[in-house]
Amino acid sequence: MRPTVHDIAAAAGVSLATVDRVLNQRPGVRHVTREKVETAIRELGYIRDVAAANLAKGRTYPLVFILPASDNSFMHGLNAEIRQAVLRSSAERTDIRTIEVPAFDPAALVSVLEELSREKPCGIALVATDAPGVRAVVDRLVRERFPIVTLVSDLTGSLRHHYAGVDNIAAGRTAARLLGRFLGPKKGEIAVLAGSMLVRDHRERLEGFTAVMAEEFPDLAILPVLEGRDDPEIAHMLVADALCRNAGIIGVYSLGAGNRGLIRALKEKAVDRVLTVIAHELTAHTRAALIDNTIDAILNQDAGHEVRSAIRVLKAKADGLAVIEAQERIRLDIFLKDNLP
Amino acid sequence: MRPTVHDIAAAAGVSLATVDRVLNQRPGVRHVTREKVETAIRELGYIRDVAAANLAKGRTYPLVFILPASDNSFMHGLNAEIRQAVLRSSAERTDIRTIEVPAFDPAALVSVLEELSREKPCGIALVATDAPGVRAVVDRLVRERFPIVTLVSDLTGSLRHHYAGVDNIAAGRTAARLLGRFLGPKKGEIAVLAGSMLVRDHRERLEGFTAVMAEEFPDLAILPVLEGRDDPEIAHMLVADALCRNAGIIGVYSLGAGNRGLIRALKEKAVDRVLTVIAHELTAHTRAALIDNTIDAILNQDAGHEVRSAIRVLKAKADGLAVIEAQERIRLDIFLKDNLP
DNA sequence: GATTTTTTGATTTACGTACATCAAAATTGG
DNA sequence: CCAATTTTGATGTACGTAAATCAAAAAATC
Numbered sequence A, B: 001m002r003p004t005v006h007d008i009a010a011a012a013g014v015s016l017a018t019v020d021r022v023l024n025q026r027p028g029v030r031h032v033t034r035e036k037v038e039t040a041i042r043e044l045g046y047i048r049d050v051a052a053a054n055l056a057k058g059r060t061y062p063l064v065f066i067l068p069a070s071d072n073s074f075m076h077g078l079n080a081e082i083r084q085a086v087l088r089s090s091a092e093r094t095d096i097r098t099i100e101v102p103a104f105d106p107a108a109l110v111s112v113l114e115e116l117s118r119e120k121p122c123g124i125a126l127v128a129t130d131a132p133g134v135r136a137v138v139d140r141l142v143r144e145r146f147p148i149v150t151l152v153s154d155l156t157g158s159l160r161h162h163y164a165g166v167d168n169i170a171a172g173r174t175a176a177r178l179l180g181r182f183l184g185p186k187k188g189e190i191a192v193l194a195g196s197m198l199v200r201d202h203r204e205r206l207e208g209f210t211a212v213m214a215e216e217f218p219d220l221a222i223l224p225v226l227e228g229r230d231d232p233e234i235a236h237m238l239v240a241d242a243l244c245r246n247a248g249i250i251g252v253y254s255l256g257a258g259n260r261g262l263i264r265a266l267k268e269k270a271v272d273r274v275l276t277v278i279a280h281e282l283t284a285h286t287r288a289a290l291i292d293n294t295i296d297a298i299l300n301q302d303a304g305h306e307v308r309s310a311i312r313v314l315k316a317k318a319d320g321l322a323v324i325e326a327q328e329r330i331r332l333d334i335f336l337k338d339n340l341p
Numbered sequence C: 001g002a003t004t005t006t007t008t009g010a011t012t013t014a015c016g017t018a019c020a021t022c023a024a025a026a027t028t029g030g
Numbered sequence D: 001c002c003a004a005t006t007t008t009g010a011t012g013t014a015c016g017t018a019a020a021t022c023a024a025a026a027a028a029t030c
Helices: A005-010 A018-022 A032-046 A050-057 A073-087 A104-117 A132-143 A168-183 A199-215 A232-245 A259-271 A283-292 A303-318 B005-012 B016-023 B031-044 B050-057 B073-087 B108-120 B134-143 B168-183 B200-216 B234-246 B259-269 B283-293 B303-318
Strands: A059-066 A094-101 A123-126 A150-151 A162-164 A188-196 A221-222 A249-256 A276-280 A297-300 A334-335 B061-068 B094-101 B123-126 B148-151 B162-166 B187-194 B220-223 B249-254 B276-280 B298-300 B333-335
Touching: A005 A018, A005 A032, A018 A032, A032 A094, A050 B050, A059 A073, A059 A104, A059 A303, A073 A094, A073 A303, A073 B123, A094 A104, A094 A303, A104 A123, A104 A132, A123 A303, A150 A303, A162 A303, A168 A199, A168 A221, A168 A249, A168 A276, A168 A297, A188 A199, A188 A232, A199 A221, A199 A303, A232 A249, A232 A259, A249 A259, A259 A276, A259 A283, A276 B162, A276 B187, A283 A297, B005 B016, B016 B031, B061 B073, B061 B108, B061 B303, B073 B303, B094 B108, B094 B303, B108 B123, B108 B134, B123 B303, B134 B148, B148 B303, B162 B303, B168 B200, B168 B220, B168 B249, B168 B276, B168 B298, B187 B200, B200 B220, B200 B298, B234 B249, B234 B259, B249 B259, B259 B276, B259 B283, B276 B283
Parallel strands: A059 A094, A059 A123, A123 A150, A150 A162, A188 A221, A188 A249, A249 A276, A276 A297, B061 B094, B061 B123, B123 B148, B148 B162, B187 B220, B187 B249, B249 B276, B276 B298
Antiparallel strands: A297 A334, B298 B333
């Protein structure tokens, strides 16, 4: 049997009330007494029964998710996963709210965060726009003991407790190697479609991609990056245009969202050409394109895992508990048409 | 606030004791009364607070893991993950025990299961040897209301509640496509190294692999399968022998364990040849081989996820609760040297 | 040494459920 | 209709922790 507060009280030679004061950092305990209790806790290996504690406290975990208001399948999917989590909230004692902010807009994100700091949620998850202003508020909130995790896209150099997303440099590198290996001995040009260089995940993917391309596949030349702002219409225009102008394109890497537009452009302008295409994010559109051979591989981050991981981590941080690191690592999924879920 | 037993009692117009009798299927409730209570439960959307219930019951979950006594890195890793889970058992109210049985030995597995049926654990996870005798006991145990999940390798047509492992047909298909795409226009022969055709996971991987090879890569010929019994020594011998005899081999698919032997053989016999190699299971050996380009891609199942998933599912089944299907799907990891964890 | 302040103890209630006991009511059998 | 049986209610305790109250003891201040 694991020890209880009663065992601690007996072992330390103090009353239950004192143990409670120590455990819940309430005032009115002398330093020496506090130490006696802490020693007993350590020696007996006491671990607070979180279930019982939550029951007694009637505790719930008010959590806030801050998402960019982007109209693409990935963000819709992320939203859907959060709604799923809301359905489970009674069992998990969570109370989840989402706030949408304009995409790629640091100032809007900052003001939302400022406001949140007043209403004291017990945890915040945000898709970070990577800007110094954002980092400043996040760091301040962390210092004020708000558990904060970044979701999908991280915040450079910030104190956030955790990042629930994939390693985007590795993702870019992986895309490059897949593209290079799939193309084999062919020489030609590679078009890269990104959302915006204002978000860190896109920058990092590009960074990884170009690094491996330069190191290992010198016969493939990367064309200037097309910035589609994760918008299907803009993406369509940019890709269609590039394909028309440049007959030397033999491969495409789409590292952002808005793949609907990319796929349409490919089907319109490249029916007669053999292109090798790698895209990010598994959605209804990219899935169909993978199956009909328009896309050769999809790199994906599982939005459901990211949301559940963010919630687990925020709850754990709120309780001052450890997390299972390996469990919270968000893996890069690679889908070919054979291993689609 | 979610409804409690008190709310149910009030709504149904009965006493707390009667609600309790209904909830815990105790006798002494008239049919009509029982229905009244069940209606109230449904209408208020009552969900038992599992944490409070477990607290009251002082419940623990005695779980048993049955593993083959195989001396390879994957099984060692699986064992290590179970030990990790044991460390968490006080917090998770689990009481985990593992039993080792001889590998590829249905009779041994059956007798262990028979014995377990007497001591009533609240859940069993087993790496199944796919044999009718094993299926028969498992089905009997399921009918006797033992929660059972298969781990890593499934049991054909059985009633087990859940399978915590990857889709091995998809894994084989994926391996074939990666190999085919990496080899590009080359023609030649492919060596396949398996553990044993007695376990379903290996059979399925081979099935998926040969299917895609036949459909999509007719220029690649699959040589007769080498059965290495997941043993590094045997694997080494078989692969070295095949490489010496057959100069036409341009690719290797290792779908089982014992990759230490494979890697040694490759380094000894194929330094001067350009081979494309796909192997299963990320271990210290395969990881090193991926980094030094001896292996081109590794397909992996995350043993930690499998163990944690098995535990979650067994607990949920023991409590008669639903599981989050998407969370319990074990994904096939594809590792290139760029996305190693 | 008396007074104030701080620290500690003892005790109670609560959280939501499980489970046991005993009495009261309702139903059934004869 | 009475007795036997079944069903239901009322009540209390327990699980491990949180949180509050009030009294008692110890320490610090003058």
